Amino acid sequence: MTKYSILTPTGLDEALELLEKHSGNIKPLAGGTDLLIDFRYGKPAPEFLLDITCIPELNRVKVNGDIRIGPATNLTDVSQSNEIKSWYAMLAEGAGCVGSYQIRNLATIGGNICNAVPSADTAPPLLAADASVKMRSKAGERTMPVAAFFLGPRKNALQPGELVTEIELPTLKERTGSIYKRYTHRKALDLAVVGVAVQLTLTPSLEIENVAVALGAVAPVPLRVEAAEKLLVGNPYSEELAEEAAELAKKFAKPISDVRSSAEYRQKIVRVFVKRSIAEAHQRAISARSGE
Numbered sequence: 421m422t423k424y425s426i427l428t429p430t431g432l433d434e435a436l437e438l439l440e441k442h443s444g445n446i447k448p449l450a451g452g453t454d455l456l457i458d459f460r461y462g463k464p465a466p467e468f469l470l471d472i473t474c475i476p477e478l479n480r481v482k483v484n485g486d487i488r489i490g491p492a493t494n495l496t497d498v499s500q501s502n503e504i505k506s507w508y509a510m511l512a513e514g515a516g517c518v519g520s521y522q523i524r525n526l527a528t529i530g531g532n533i534c535n536a537v538p539s540a541d542t543a544p545p546l547l548a549a550d551a552s553v554k555m556r557s558k559a560g561e562r563t564m565p566v567a568a569f570f571l572g573p574r575k576n577a578l579q580p581g582e583l584v585t586e587i588e589l590p591t592l593k594e595r596t597g598s599i600y601k602r603y604t605h606r607k608a609l610d611l612a613v614v615g616v617a618v619q620l621t622l623t624p625s626l627e628i629e630n631v632a633v634a635l636g637a638v639a640p641v642p643l644r645v646e647a648a649e650k651l652l653v654g655n656p657y658s659e660e661l662a663e664e665a666a667e668l669a670k671k672f673a674k675p676i677s678d679v680r681s682s683a684e685y686r687q688k689i690v691r692v693f694v695k696r697s698i699a700e701a702h703q704r705a706i707s708a709r710s711g712e
């Protein structure tokens with residue numbers, strides 16, 4: 421049977437001390453919906469688990485123009501936050517489709533990105549949002565774009581002794597809309613075969629001023645499709661343009677075949693879902709609050 425002791429620091433400084441003190445023999449524990457399952461399936465556990473959910477500063481959503489999310493915020497809270505729903509609908513949707521009610525009540529946004537599986541549902545929305553990840557250890561603090569945080573399947577940029585301490589979403593312009601769509605074989609309790617996040621900002625005259633197209637589950641790390649973004653920017657939305665961008669996304673995706681889908685099927689889904697997501701993000705941008 422796997423044996424470990426759970427340490428429950430009440431502040432960030434104490435947590436970082438404990439990480440340093442037990443270096444090599446300790447792991448952060450958030451909701452445990454990935455970590456504890458790994459142990460059950462035989463992955464060796466360290467002697468200590470550091471429960472970060474009891475640290476108040478890691479467990480909140482702060483809004484002050486930008487949005488700062490504590491990594492220990494659970495996915496129910498992320499999906500139900502009015503500010504996140506209003507400004508970053510795609511992130512609320514990504515968080516809201518993970519697992520089941522029970523899983524979302526435990527699973528955290530920090531755990532979802534730190535676990536770094538290609539199908540993680542908050543990854544494409546965070547990538548499309550140009551989110552940044554703040555990390556801290558006893559040695560200091562650093563921040564990096566979420567795109568640089570994902571290094572490969574189950575590999576992230578954290579150094580030993582570091583915790584993710586905040587996920588930052590930039591302030592958005594008016595007339596911005598976003599969406600996250602995922603294709604699964606079952607409606608719930610299934611992992612994404614493909615995940616697509618699109619965020620789109622319109623000019624006052626309704627040309628596309630800015631757009632981000634991000635894909636999950638089609639490569640070792642979540643991807644931005646820059647060629648599709650370049651094609652869209654500066655033009656008014658049209659179905660033909662969305663179709664062309666979706667075709668580029670299909671070419672750009674490099675999926676593998678596995679138990680959930682063949683690579684060819686994933687590519688076809690990318691095309692269909694990117695086209696639909698651009699259309700729906702565009703609709704949302706039109707109906708989004710306008711400063712005028």
Ligand SMILES: Cc1cc2nc3c(=O)[nH]c(=O)nc-3n(C[C@H](O)[C@H](O)[C@H](O)COP(=O)(O)OP(=O)(O)OC[C@H]3O[C@@H](n4cnc5c(N)ncnc54)[C@H](O)[C@@H]3O)c2cc1C
Pocket residue numbers: 447448449450451452453454455456457472491492517518519520523526527528529530531532533534535539540541542578582583584585609610611612
């Ligand atoms: C039945 C079931 C269904 C699921 N369905 C989905 C799904 O549909 N979509 C999806 O994306 N995922 C799904 N998952 C996976 C899982 O729920 C998510 O990845 C979840 O967000 C992980 O968060 P957690 O808080 O439970 O992480 P934990 O299991 O506590 O931690 C995961 C990893 O991150 C590290 N970690 C956590 N927080 C930090 C931090 N702040 N700093 C540094 N390291 C940290 C831990 O040490 C560990 O290595 C499912 C899991 C189950 C069991």
